[in-house]
Amino acid sequence: MKLDLEAFEVLKVLVEQGSFAKAAEQLHKAQSAVSYQIKKLESQLGIELFDRSQYRAQLTPEGQAVLEEGQRLLQQAQHIEEMAQRFGQGWEASLSVIIDGALPSAPVMRAIKTLAERQLTTRVQLKMEFLSGVSRRFERDNADLMLALDYQAHAGYQASALPEITSVLVANRSHPLSRQANIRLADLQQHLELTILDSALDESNRNDPLLFDSERVFYLSSFDDKKQALLMGLGYGWMPKYLIEDELVHGELVQLDYRPGNSYRFRPMLVQNANRSLGRAGQLLKALLEQEFEAALGQGDLLQ
Structure with missing residues (x-):
């Protein structure tokens, strides 16, 4: 019938x-x-x-x-x-975006909200990865856009810089390292190190340049979990500063006196495949992401 x-x-x-x-x-x-x-x-x-x-x-x-x-x-x-x-008219059926979990989510969500308000038919898929897992997922999924925290230049990619993100080495105020001056690598290696698990599927390709190779390392699956572990005094570790601004101000977390350097600046990149042009939705989302990250940096509200 x-x-x-x-x-x-x-x-x-x-x-x-x-x-x-x-x-x-x-x-x-x-x-x-x-x-x-x-x-x-x-x-x-x-x-x-x-x-x-x-x-x-x-x-x-x-x-x-x-x-x-x-x-x-x-x-x-x-x-x-x-x-x-x-x-x-050039609007894509779908968009795939890979995001490093260390980056602020608020600018991303604001960009997606603005895109959604246009009532487009394009479906947007957001996937979160960590460290080398970000680029691995981008390649494996043949995704449209990638927000990478620590981007390594690639001949087949086209990248534009986003505002810098600062990570700081911290511990709970009750942790022994928080009261120690002139901390050296050997001092750090005697304590439990907290870090985020690289989400790359192949362990041989996992890479975290900020690891101290402590005897005991606790791998966590998110920065929320890592923050809670730090607040409990479980260990020490790097955290994006925008995630712990209040805890630093109130003294719950203390930036460690690690003399080689207790802060590290990342230059995040917004990346696309150079050999595949973005459609109208991809171009719009890319512009919105750049706009939202720039606005967040200028207002100092990356943590909002």
């Missing part, structure tokens, strides 16, 4: 107008054509849509159910038409 969407449109207008004559006028059809469409639909479905025993035909319960489903079909058909039109 092949149903004609036009028949559902006729049914919808007929119910709205209340009579075959008015529906025919609204649809610019002969009244007989409207009547034929309804009878044809009833024949195809094997049910009566209208109770014709009264002076004015009324929808049967079955007809009401068909009307409601038909309206949904019409809305879906309209959505498909609009989607196809946008595809023809």
